[in-house]
Amino acid sequence: MTVVRRRAIGLLLAGTLAVAACGRDSDRQPEAPHGPAPYIPTRVIQTPHYRIHSAANATQARDVAAAVEALRDAYGRVFGNIAPRERLELVLYRDRAEFKANNRSSPWAEAYYREPRAYGYPGSGDNPHHWMLHEATHQLLRQASGFRLRAWANEGVASYFGAGTLSEGVLDPAKPDRSAYPVWWLASMRLSGDPQADIDRGEIIPLEQIVEGTGPPIAQNVNTYYLHYWSLAHYLLEGDGSRHRAAFLRLLDRGGEPADFRRLIGPYAQVQRGWYEHLRGMQERLRAARGN
Numbered sequence: 232m233t234v235v236r237r238r239a240i241g242l243l244l245a246g247t248l249a250v251a252a253c254g255r256d257s258d259r260q261p262e263a264p265h266g267p268a269p270y271i272p273t274r275v276i277q278t279p280h281y282r283i284h285s286a287a288n289a290t291q292a293r294d295v296a297a298a299v300e301a302l303r304d305a306y307g308r309v310f311g312n313i314a315p316r317e318r319l320e321l322v323l324y325r326d327r328a329e330f331k332a333n334n335r336s337s338p339w340a341e342a343y344y345r346e347p348r349a350y351g352y353p354g355s356g357d358n359p360h361h362w363m364l365h366e367a368t369h370q371l372l373r374q375a376s377g378f379r380l381r382a383w384a385n386e387g388v389a390s391y392f393g394a395g396t397l398s399e400g401v402l403d404p405a406k407p408d409r410s411a412y413p414v415w416w417l418a419s420m421r422l423s424g425d426p427q428a429d430i431d432r433g434e435i436i437p438l439e440q441i442v443e444g445t446g447p448p449i450a451q452n453v454n455t456y457y458l459h460y461w462s463l464a465h466y467l468l469e470g471d472g473s474r475h476r477a478a479f480l481r482l483l484d485r486g487g488e489p490a491d492f493r494r495l496i497g498p499y500a501q502v503q504r505g506w507y508e509h510l511r512g513m514q515e516r517l518r519a520a521r522g523n
Contacts, residue, residue: 269333271322282318286325291353295323297400298360299367302392305402306371313375321367324352344369357410365393383441384487386457387464394461405469409517413457417514420458426507438503443489462510467496470509
């Protein structure tokens with residue numbers, strides 16, 4: 232595991248506390264940190280759907296451009312045709328040091344979204360794009376679809392796309408990439424097969440607490456929360472033969488509110504059973520792929 236990958240809290244708290252439009256106060260973005268406006272590179276790369284202000288080298292910029300276009304295609308396959316709009320804007324810094332020098336989000340962020348732009352830098356390793364894809368999904372949810380979502384839905388959908396497998400120019404969010412956050416933590420979960428026992432041990436947060444935002448403090452449970460957000464969105468879109476997909480999309484239109492969750496998806500106890508088994512199944516497949 233690289234140092235950058237271990238910086239999970241960077242993306243998480245940046246997305247949850249600093250930039251993502253979550254919860255009942257989603258209409259109000261947090262104030263930007265004090266200091267000058269971030270440097271915006273003057274070189275601009277245009278793709279069919281993006282305007283990228285880039286200080287990265289040409290190869291890196293081209294790779295990021297292809298990745299976000301693949302993201303938009305995958306997003307469109309889930310949410311349908313997106314009405315024509317102006318190109319969305321990304322800021323791509325030369326490297327991590329330049330990003331950090333211009334970071335106007337949480338100091339630990341590896342990428343962030345502050346309307347109207349998503350900010351990041353070229354990554355490295357087996358999956359160099361997952362941080363930017365996560366934040367670019369927040370941008371699509373807000374600027375392309377107009378959603379204002381509670382945290383579990385906003386972060387869940389962003390994680391669903393950000394942690395998808397990108398191969399030969401196609402992003403498959405249904406197929407988790409074990410090199411992406413938060414999937415790389417999945418194998419370490421201690422799931423017994425008894426959801427109540429796992430809740431009692433603190434390994435699983437009850438579904439009701441996830442949806443209603445009443446669980447333990449996120450600052451002390453960041454990775455656990457994001458495994459829950461991601462796996463719940465993955466279950467509602469892909470699990471049990473995608474039986475919940477249409478209802479979940481309607482739920483997103485209504486902001487992911489708890490009352491609408493219960494009405495459109497089902498009682499917490501019932502949905503929790505299906506979600507838990509889906510999570511276990513993904514964990515087993517991941518371990519099998521790793522030969523564990």
